[in-house]
Amino acid sequence: MPSAHQREAPRGQAIAERAARVIPGGxxxxxxxxxxxxxxxxxDGAYVTDADGRRYLDYHAAFGAILLGHNHPVVNDAVRxxxxxxxxxxxxxxxxEVALAERIADIIPSAESMIATMxxxxxxxxxxxxxxxxxxxxxxxxxxxxxxxxxxxxxRNVISAPDKAxxxxxxxxxxxxxxxxxxxxxxxxxxxxxxxLFDEHQxxxxxxxLEPIPHNVGALLPTQEFVEGLRTLTRDRGALLxxxxxxxxxxxALGGYQQVVGVTPDLTTFGKGMANxxxxxxxxxxxxxxxxxxxxxxxxxxxGTFNGNPLACAAALATIDYLQANPGFYTRTHxxxxxxxxxxxxxxxxxxxxxxxxxxxxxFAVYFAKAPVxxxxxxxxxxxxxxxxxxxxxxxxxxxxxxxxxKRNHVSGSHTAAEIDLTLEAAREVLISLRPLLEG
Ligand code: PLP
Numbered sequence: 001m002p003s004a005h006q007r008e009a010p011r012g013q014a015i016a017e018r019a020a021r022v023i024p025g026g027x028x029x030x031x032x033x034x035x036x037x038x039x040x041x042x043x044d045g046a047y048v049t050d051a052d053g054r055r056y057l058d059y060h061a062a063f064g065a066i067l068l069g070h071n072h073p074v075v076n077d078a079v080r081x082x083x084x085x086x087x088x089x090x091x092x093x094x095x096x097e098v099a100l101a102e103r104i105a106d107i108i109p110s111a112e113s114m115i116a117t118m119x120x121x122x123x124x125x126x127x128x129x130x131x132x133x134x135x136x137x138x139x140x141x142x143x144x145x146x147x148x149x150x151x152x153x154x155x156r157n158v159i160s161a162p163d164k165a166x167x168x169x170x171x172x173x174x175x176x177x178x179x180x181x182x183x184x185x186x187x188x189x190x191x192x193x194x195x196x197l198f199d200e201h202q203x204x205x206x207x208x209x210l211e212p213i214p215h216n217v218g219a220l221l222p223t224q225e226f227v228e229g230l231r232t233l234t235r236d237r238g239a240l241l242x243x244x245x246x247x248x249x250x251x252x253a254l255g256g257y258q259q260v261v262g263v264t265p266d267l268t269t270f271g272k273g274m275a276n277x278x279x280x281x282x283x284x285x286x287x288x289x290x291x292x293x294x295x296x297x298x299x300x301x302x303x304g305t306f307n308g309n310p311l312a313c314a315a316a317l318a319t320i321d322y323l324q325a326n327p328g329f330y331t332r333t334h335x336x337x338x339x340x341x342x343x344x345x346x347x348x349x350x351x352x353x354x355x356x357x358x359x360x361x362x363x364f365a366v367y368f369a370k371a372p373v374x375x376x377x378x379x380x381x382x383x384x385x386x387x388x389x390x391x392x393x394x395x396x397x398x399x400x401x402x403x404x405x406x407k408r409n410h411v412s413g414s415h416t417a418a419e420i421d422l423t424l425e426a427a428r429e430v431l432i433s434l435r436p437l438l439e440g
Contacts, residue, residue: 001397002047002057002422012051017037034403037395043070045414048400054399057419059409063328063402064215064247065347067273069414071329075276078318082310089134090305096313103320107254110243110264111284115293120246120271121149123281124209125291126302127267128153131207131240132341134289139207141197141239142294143188144376145406147216148209148244148269152179158216159406162380169321188220188375192228198237207267208234209242212257216247217379217406218365219358234266240289245270246281251410252361254323254331256287278315279306291370329413331364336420340364344425351431353438362411366390379406387438399423 016038017225029034029104039051046069048058055240058070068075086094101114101128117123128140135407140153144165148154155171166187170180186203187193188210197203208230213221234241243265248257250273258264267285274280284290292298306312323329341364348366356371357364367373368383368390382404391401411420 002055002386010052012037012039015051023246031402031404034395037400040270045069045071046416046419047410054398056395056398057124057415057428059394059399059411059423060400060402061410061412063272064275064408064410065272065277066252066410066412067275068319069412070277072276072319072322074322075278075315075318078314079278081312082314086310088306088309094308094310094313096317099144100308100313102318102319103143104270104282106336107324108249108268108284109255109258110266110268110286112287113290114282114284115290116300116313117271117281117283117304118306118309118312119149119281120244120269121281122304123152123182123246123269123271123283123405124148124154124242124244124372125151127242127244127269127283127285128207128209130267130283130289130292130300131242133185133292135206135239137204137239138204139182139184139201139204141184141186141205142245143210143214144185145188145214145217145220145379146152146244148246152176152184153183154209156180156183157185160376163378164248165380187377188214189223189226190375191226191233194230197235198233198239203238205237205239207240207242207245210346211244211246212248212261213252213360213409214362215363215370217376218367218408219360219363220373220375220379221358221360222261223374224261227261231263231265240266242267242269245271246271250320250323251273251363254320254327275312276317276319278312280316282313330361332414333411333413336417337364337417339417340411340423341421343420344427346425347431351428351435353434359408362413362415363404363408365408367406382406383438389434389437390430391429393433394423394426397430399426402422 015314037050041051042049047055092134104111104114144157147158152175157169160169184197245256245268249270253259271281292300293302341359345357356367356373368386369381387405388403394401
């Protein structure tokens with residue numbers, strides 16, 4: 001049960017004051033500051049607790065990095081067992097790295113071999129560099145609304161304002177203009193928009209990279225035709241297809257979303273939930289492509305002092321072992337996700353609120369926009385104020401949802417049906433309170 005949130009926040013405030021002095025913005029990643037809650041002290045199962053002891057039912061799940069639940073005993077035990085063994089040598093390999101790559105090759109359709117990184121951004125950077133090397137081409141295509149990390153090649157056109165969407169919309173100052181301009185922007189679920197870019201930039205497109213479900217803008221579900229079309233188009237035009245499964249991987253199915261749609265990309269990137277909160281990422285793919293990373297016979301640099309570190313590998317192996325041994329995880333999170341989505345759809349219908357409840361598996365989002373919502377163009381009809389107010393209202397009631405437009409929510413392996421029902425009760429109150437925003 002989430003706790004009541006009336007108390008003063010002296011400890012949180014003290015931490016906030018210290019943080020403001022030594023960390024820019026008081027947080028270590030640009031979008032982590034949401035006002036209250038701010039400083040966290042504990043996490044367990046489906047709950048997180050702030051520095052003043054207020055408990056939240058967690059749907060934020062560390063941007064999706066928590067899959068089984070916080071401090072999952074199976075993962076914690078594996079990490080504890082790894083402590084005191086080989087820590088970091090930085091030469092050769094450890095057995096954990098080999099076991100992890102073997103496991104990935106077993107379960108992910110596109111994976112014949114794999115490199116381990118420490119984060120999803122490193123994984124997409126490596127995959128893009130590899131695609132450029134293999135094709136000897138310079139451009140890549142991403143979709144408006146897709147996020148693939150913070151590096152220069154991809155840090156553009158995520159949640160763009162309507163006047164910036166599809167145009168030149170970098171996420172940051174300080175990015176080389178050439179890097180921004182080497183990434184082209186297409187519309188999700190619109191194969192023609194991708195074909196047009198291939199036509200316009202004949203023989204220059206190295207790869208198309210996509211989140212198979214763009215969860216960085218909630219949950220846009222791809223049509224089967226679109227994903228199959230991308231596979232054919234990239235193959236015909238000599239470009240690679242990269243599935244960025246940093247969010248969808250392990251969360252939606254053991255074999256990733258590629259297993260669900262039955263379309264096999266050339267390369268796949270991973271991160272987030274793969275190690276249930278421990279820092280890891282990876283690129284997997286066809287052996288002939290991946291061999292270009294081979295330090296002796298290949299020609300693509302792959303480096304990283306902490307790559308494949310034993311604690312992260314132990315956490316990833318434990319997470320994947322758990323998922324393999326407990327396929328009920330998927331039945332359960334999919335059922336609970338559906339219970340939430342159906343409940344929210346019934347509530348918005350009953351209250352006469354124009355909304356589209358979206359999601360897949362344990363992920364859910366409520367767009368305050370009329371269906372259909374297929375691509376970013378449809379998301380520009382979303383009532384962002386209502387979206388943020390809904391998440392804010394839920395968070396104030398103890399149900400942690402990131403109060404930013406288009407951010408998704410996650411049901412982990414530790415949530416229960418009773419908690420989904422409690423969430424829906426709170427959602428009714430919050431939705432009713434949104435009426436003035438929705439009428440305006
Ligand atoms: N790819 C996707 C789909 C993501 O959502 C993210 C992070 O949110 C990344 C890549 C980057 O991963 P990381 O934050 O681990 O660098």
